[in-house]
Amino acid sequence: MKARVTVTLKSGILDPQGKAIEGALKSLGVDGVASVRQGKVFDIELADTDKAKAEAALKAAADKLLANTVIENYRVEVLS
């Protein structure tokens, strides 16, 4: 079973990397970029085939390690 965990910075948290990327995009002449926030994507393969169990495991993974919930939000998706 394939799954994806997406970790993003909470709004209001300063993201200097996103700001630098935003500046680079603007200097490249990419039009219409209002702002950039950088995040992380984890593609995870699970042995379990039970969707509910998989979601619970992914949530635990995100809470315990993948995200620092002081500054980050996460989203869990079971893909197949």
Next chain:
Amino acid sequence: MKSAVLVFPGINRERDMARALKLASGNETAMVWHADTALPKGTDLVVVPGGFSYGDYLRCGAIAARAPVMDAVRDHAAKGGLVLGVCNGFQILCESGLLPGVLMRNAQLKFVCRDVHMKVERSDTPFTRGYNAGQVIRVPVAHGEGNYEADEETLTRLEGEGRVLYRYCSAEGVVDESSNFNGAAHSIAGIVNERGNVLGMMPHPENHVEEIMGCTDGRGLFAGLVQHLEKAA
């Protein structure tokens, strides 16, 4: 003083730290591997040293914070034992939940490796009793992620409870934007937990303890810890 220095893969300041601890206390320091589940009996002080544990993968300190030895460190702290985290050690303590907040990328996005000044905010703690309140000391920093951030409520609590022990300042002791080289909230260089027995700081006092290093301003921190423990014994 019986001290233990934790060793994680990728840590590189553990020997500097052990040397500074020995210089201050006269005792050998135990080096404790991250996979160990217990600290040596009678450990007074646990030090989480600087470096790049696990190559800073995921987030600085995130993986080290979940190592088996950290449960023993949590127990030690819960019993009132002293814990000192420097640089990556500070990041590890924040990630492990022993200290609030988080260390973000430096505001200027640059790794900063140079001497800075910091002000000792109070002298009545185990981690600062070797200094006078208001004293300015010179210590090296070497980090890319030392920009301390926490939510407003946490910052208000830290300030209200006098838990900011060290703050970046100019050589003259002025705390301002130009001396806050990494953009840390309230120019925070070091904070303690609620109970006052766990300190995290970004600068490296262990690298300013011998004449040959060109400065001995870091000695006070270690001497203070030794004094504190002798008094308690």
